[in-house]
Amino acid sequence: MYSPPPDPTDAQRLADAHDKAAATLGAIPRGPLVWGWHGRTLSRRADHPEHGACWLRLLAAPADQAGGKLWTGTADAAHSVPHAVHRPELHGLHDHSDGTNAYRAELTSYVSSPACAPSPVLRRELALTTPWWSSLRTSLKHLAATRTGRVAVRQEWADRAVPRFAGVPAPQVTEWVTVHGDLHFANLTLDGPVLLDWEGWGIGPYGYDAALLYLYSLLAPATAERIRQTFADVLDSPHGRAALLIVATELLQSASRGDHPELVAPLRALVSNVTGA
Template identity: 75%
Template sequence: MYSPPPDPADSHRLADAHDKAAAALGVTHSGPLTWGWHGRTLSRRAEHPEHDACWLRLLAAPADKAGGKLWTGTADAARSVPSAVRRPVLHGLHDHTDGTYAYRAELTSYVDAPICAPSPVIRQELTLAPTWWSTLRESLTHLAAVRTDRVAVRQEWIDRSVPRFTGAPAPQITEWATAHGDLHFANLTADGPVIMDWEGWGVAPLGYDAALLYVYSLLAPATATRVKHEFADILDSPQGQAAQVIVVAELLQSASRGDHPDLVPPLRALIKEISETL
């Protein structure tokens, strides 16, 4: 859910921290506040004297829990992911703490193109040009070859969570590749596409990104069919089917916390379909 934190005090605290980060990075606000998933991030368009239009994104965490993969994802991508992968350019970082909470502000290039969907689970069909799909495939191919010690999905999580949430045996992954880790239409622009939100990228089961995009699309059948067509070589392979099982487990885990309950029936149907083909 893209919404402010439930406690108004947290909203005010984050907005104040965002203002301080803007001052530290030398930008002025020029757009409305945009909240991330469950109010965990706060972003806004800003103007920089050298870089012109930018995007200022603020992450927050308790001071004793700050750091780690999600904290450094954008900076790590700027160092390691080649420009052939279409993504925003990182211009600057600013870290600060108020003693209780830590904050990281990321100043990136402003992407003047709408995202494909307002939320990860799409409920309306999308019409995208053939060149959009080929450009996405090209970006993901370049990304898959990136060498990194970042991990997006671990075998230990698969072993524990797939049986628990799907009732299916946990796939034993033998082929891994670097993935964006959160590939859905709310992180893809309608032009390009540019791939947004790099906090969770890292090594994942082969086919993981294609599986994410497909499974998040199940409530829009025509779009899901298009995803399946464009990534058929991946999704129809044993590795791609294993990746789909893993993604279904992740989304069923999320649904157990109250997220996207209407996606649960097609998730269950997909697990049954894959189980019958194995």
């Protein structure tokens, strides 16, 4: 869930680290604090004398776990993902550590348009325009062709996880493209759309982003159907069905840890439909 850490001491520690990063980057924080998934990130609007309105996001991790794909996602996207993919512009980075915990602060352009939803699981229908859907498809097309050494999903993981959590043999992915990796309506803005949160992007199965957006929207059937129609050429292909099964597995694995249990029944129904089980 999007919430502060359960321990108020941790919440204050991150708030202090956010203030320190803002001062170092020359930004003045304004507005409310915005917590990320399980309090792992902390963000806030900020003003900068050169860049104007910005967004300052702080990522925290134990010092011995800092680094890696999630740590460098925003910076890697700034260097590699073309501007044809609508995303915030990176203005500055700041890394520091208190010895026990490490922090990375990212100063990006401020996106004034709100996100389409407050959390990944869509719980209400959205009325998005045809140009909005066309723009999303264009961004994903340019992203798919981006060259990167980052990996979002591995076949080895699917081979282990699909039988365990979905109860069916793992599909063998034969077409790999570059994907956003966390495409849901909390990471898409009402205007544009602008694609937010670039922590997990990298190589993944063809159709992965469309499948993730679709499965996170199953509780809003009209919107889910619009996704299905918009990406019919992707999701109705053999590659797309493999992506649906892999994404369903990921969300079922997440549900086994207590996240979005309300999706379990529709996800299992989808697995049965995709596999004919």
